[in-house]
Amino acid sequence: MKFITIDKKDWAKGIEKSRETYRLFGPVKDKNGFLIKRLEQDILPDMEYHDSIMSAKSILFPQTEKMLSTTLDDSKKDHHIMKRDQIDTTPRAIIGIRPYDAKAIQLVKLNFDTDDYRDPYWCDAYEVTTFVGLAINKPGPFDFSTSTGTGPFCEEGLDILLADLDDQFLAKVLTEKGETFISACGFDTIGDEKESSALFDVLRKEAEKNIVSHIETNKLKEKTILELHEAPFWDDIAFSCINCGTCTYVCPTCWCFDIQDEVKQKDSVRLRIWDTCMSSLFTRHATGHNPRETKVQRVRQRFMHKLKYFFDKYDQGIMCVGCGRCVKSCPVNIDIREVCNIMNSYEKQD
Ligand code: SF4
Ligand code: SF4
DSSP states (O other): OEEEEEEHHHHHHHHHHHTTTOEEEEEEEETTEEEEEEOOTTOOOOTTOOOBSSOTHHHHSOSEEEEEEEEOOTTSTTTTOOBOOOOOOSOEEEEEEOHHHHHHHHHHHHHHBOSSOBOHHHHHHHHTEEEEEEOOSSOOTTOOGGGTTOOTTOOTTOSEEEEEOSSEEEEEEOSHHHHHHHHHHTOOOBOOHHHHHHHHHHHHHHHHHTOOOOOOOTTTTTSOHHHHHTOTTHHHHHTTOOOOOHHHHHOTTOOOEEEEEEEETTEEEEEEEEOOTTSGGGGOOTTSOOTTOSHHHHHHHHHHIIIIIHHHHHOSOOSOOOOOHHHHHOTTOOOHHHHHHHHHHOOOOO
C-alpha cells in the first residue's frame, strides 16, 4: 500500500496540474450548503466542507440526462434515426467525495452494471471517473454509517482516501487509477507505510467513536417479505409523510428514473430524469390503474426496497449507507433509523 504526504501549501498547485488530464468535480459552497459540482477553471474543491446537501450521485447519473436524439429534417445527417450523442470520455476525478457516498456508488453499481444488463450511460461515466475520497474526522449527529457496512474511513469504491492532518493531507493510494491521479498532480512525497497505516487506524477509531447514531439490521434477513409487508406499523410510519420525494432525491443510493420524449418542431430528444417512488405518478399505468395508489403503499415500498428487497436480492447489506441526509431533510421528521429498528425487531403476533 502506498501513502503520499501532501503539504497543503502544494495542494492547489497539484490540483491545477491535474486539470491537464482530468475534468474535476468536488464540493463547492452554494447558497444553501455544499454541492458536489464540476470545478470550473480556478475553482478548487472546498476541502473544509463537512457534508453536502446532495451526494455525488448526479456526476454519474445526472438529474436530467439526454439518452437519444433524432430529427425528422431530411436535410440533416442521420435523420429519422434515434441515436446517442457523442459523449466526453476524457478522464475525470471527483475530489473530496465522502466514503459513504463512494460506497453508495458501489451499491448502485449492483443494479446498473450486471451480467444481464449494463446501463451504458452510468457505466461509461463510472469507468472514466477516479474517486478521491476525503475521510470524515468528525462525523456529524446524523451519521450512522458504521452500522451500514461503511464508516468515516471506509475505502470501498475509492481510488484514493485522503486524511486531513491540518497542515497536510495523507493520501492512501488504493488503486491504479488512484496512482495515475496522484502522478498527474505531481504529488510524490512517499510516506512511511507502517507509520501512515498506524495513523490512519488511530484517526479511523477516533472518528468512529464520534458516531452516536446506530441501527440494528441483524434480523431483517430472517423475516419474510410478507411478514414485513403486512406488519401493522406502516400506517403510523406513513401518517405524516407528504410524499415530497426529498428523501429519495438526496439519497446517494436511490436510482429510480422516468423516461420522457420531448419534441420541438422536427427535433426530438429522449431524456431520463430522476423520479421517486414517493410520487403517485411513478407507478400509475397508462390504463389509469395504480398499484401503489395510497401514501402508505409508497412509504412502505421505499423502506421495504432499501431494507428488505435489496438486502435479500444482493446479499450486500441494506440499500443505505447511513449518510443521514434523508433524516436531516425530511420536513416531517420521518427517520429511517427508527423505521429500520421497528422492522428489525418486529415479531408477528399469532
Ligand atoms: S422526505 Fe419525508 S415527507 Fe418527503 S417523501 Fe420522504 S418521508 Fe415523506
Ligand atoms: S436512506 Fe437516507 S441515510 Fe440511507 S443512504 Fe439514503 S439518504 Fe442516506
